[in-house]
Amino acid sequence: MLTDKMNEALNEQINAELYSAYLYLSMEAYFQSIDLPGAANWMRVQTQEELVHAMKFYDFMNERSGRVLLKPIEAVPTEWDSPLAAFEAAYEHETKVTARIHKLVDVAREEHDHATESFLQWFVNEQVEEESSTDGVVKRLNLAGETGGGLFMVDQELAQRVFTPPPAQGQQQA
Ligand code: FEO
Numbered sequence: 001m002l003t004d005k006m007n008e009a010l011n012e013q014i015n016a017e018l019y020s021a022y023l024y025l026s027m028e029a030y031f032q033s034i035d036l037p038g039a040a041n042w043m044r045v046q047t048q049e050e051l052v053h054a055m056k057f058y059d060f061m062n063e064r065s066g067r068v069l070l071k072p073i074e075a076v077p078t079e080w081d082s083p084l085a086a087f088e089a090a091y092e093h094e095t096k097v098t099a100r101i102h103k104l105v106d107v108a109r110e111e112h113d114h115a116t117e118s119f120l121q122w123f124v125n126e127q128v129e130e131e132s133s134t135d136g137v138v139k140r141l142n143l144a145g146e147t148g149g150g151l152f153m154v155d156q157e158l159a160q161r162v163f164t165p166p167p168a169q170g171q172q173q174a
Contacts, residue, residue, distance in 0.1 A: 002066040009107045010061050015071045016100055017054035021047045026076045027086050038159030045163045052166050060119050084141045091134040098127040
C-alpha cells in the first residue's frame with residue numbers, strides 16, 4: 001500500500017517520464033527534418049526507453065495497490081537552433097529528471113516506504129547512465145563541429161544505437 005503522498009509523487013513521475021518520451025520524440029522529428037537519420041534513431045531509442053521508465057512506475061504502483069492517475073502532458077519544444085543545442089537540452093533535461101528521482105527517494109524515506117525506496121534505486125543508477133549518454137553526445141558534437149564531415153561521422157555513430165526491450169514480467173531485475 002502506498003501513502004497518499006507517495007502515490008501522488010509517483011503519479012507525477014509517470015507524467016514526467018511520459019513528458020520525457022514526448023520531448024525526445026519531438027527531438028527525433030527535428031532531426032528527421034534536418035536530415036540527420038542517426039541522431040533521429042538515437043532519439044527514437046531514447047523515446048522507447050522513457051516509455052519503459054513510465055511503465056516501470058505504472059506497474060510498480062499497481063503492484064503496490066496504488067492508484068495510477070494519468071495527468072495531462074505538457075507541450076514540448078519543437079525546434080532547436082542546432083544539433084548541439086538539442087543534445088544540450090537533452091542533457092539539461094536529464095539533470096532535472098535526476099533531481100526529481102532524488103526527491104522521490106526523499107519522499108519514500110519521509111514516508112518510511114522501504115519498498116519504494118528500494119524500487120527507486122534502479123532509477124538512481126539509471127540516471128547516472130542517462131546523464132552520461134546525453135553528455136557524451138554533446139562532447140562528441142563539440143569535438144566534431146556542427147557541419148560537414150565531423151557531423152556526418154557523429155550521425156553515423158548515433159545510427160548504431162539499438163533499443164533493448166526490458167526482460168519479460170517475472171524476470172525483471174528491478
Ligand atoms: Fe526516464 Fe531519461 O530518464
